Amino acid sequence: MTRLPKAERVVVPGPAGGLESILEVPAARVEKIAVLCHPHPLYHGTMNNKVVHTLARTFQRMGVACLRFNFRGVGASAGSYDEGQGETRDALAATEFMRDRFPKAKLWMAGFSFGGAVALRAARPASADLLVTVAPALQEMEPVQLTIPDCPWLLIHGDRDATVSCRGNLEWVGNLDHPPELYIARGVDHFFHGKLNLLRDVVIEKLEKMGVVQCG
Numbered sequence: 001m002t003r004l005p006k007a008e009r010v011v012v013p014g015p016a017g018g019l020e021s022i023l024e025v026p027a028a029r030v031e032k033i034a035v036l037c038h039p040h041p042l043y044h045g046t047m048n049n050k051v052v053h054t055l056a057r058t059f060q061r062m063g064v065a066c067l068r069f070n071f072r073g074v075g076a077s078a079g080s081y082d083e084g085q086g087e088t089r090d091a092l093a094a095t096e097f098m099r100d101r102f103p104k105a106k107l108w109m110a111g112f113s114f115g116g117a118v119a120l121r122a123a124r125p126a127s128a129d130l131l132v133t134v135a136p137a138l139q140e141m142e143p144v145q146l147t148i149p150d151c152p153w154l155l156i157h158g159d160r161d162a163t164v165s166c167r168g169n170l171e172w173v174g175n176l177d178h179p180p181e182l183y184i185a186r187g188v189d190h191f192f193h194g195k196l197n198l199l200r201d202v203v204i205e206k207l208e209k210m211g212v213v214q215c216g
Helices: 050-061 085-101 114-123 166-174 196-209
Strands: 007-014 017-024 032-037 065-069 106-112 130-134 153-158 181-185
Touching (some): 017 085, 050 065, 050 106, 050 196, 085 106, 085 114, 106 114, 114 130, 130 196, 153 196, 166 181, 181 196
Parallel strands (some): 032 065, 106 130, 153 181
Antiparallel strands (some): 007 017
């Protein structure tokens, strides 16, 4: 595991204007980068959401450089909400920023809730090497908009989620030719209240099992 880095505030050039962002680089030699997408902009979702923050901290302990950013119209980011389409372009702009800065690094994409659906939609066009989604709000996107990634994919969902249907997501991914690695957190709600350490531990355990990282 790696010492946590200092946060650097940056502005990512986005299709609707600058995107307020936080870049955290835990290692001198960066081999992996991650772009993290936050919950719904119209329901107080920001890059400081605690689930997104937990994912970033977990990745950073693995030596991954992380970029959290506010979607258009959130915080100091330019533009306005665009029903997932513009937000997907924002995510792709964030991946371009990270690839320009770390051109040889492998790209991870991650997201929570609405951000999970955006990350799913962006993973294939971004040529991501890994996708991690927590309670992705797949109902926020039309099925035609959800391009299945061609990289390893971890999906984590609480079975007490009253915001995004765990059963609905399980039914949807169950019909895929190549479904994601799944973890259903028993007794856990949408926001992982009191269970953020569980989320951290599950991500580490599953990524080790998938052969993505070696944390021992």
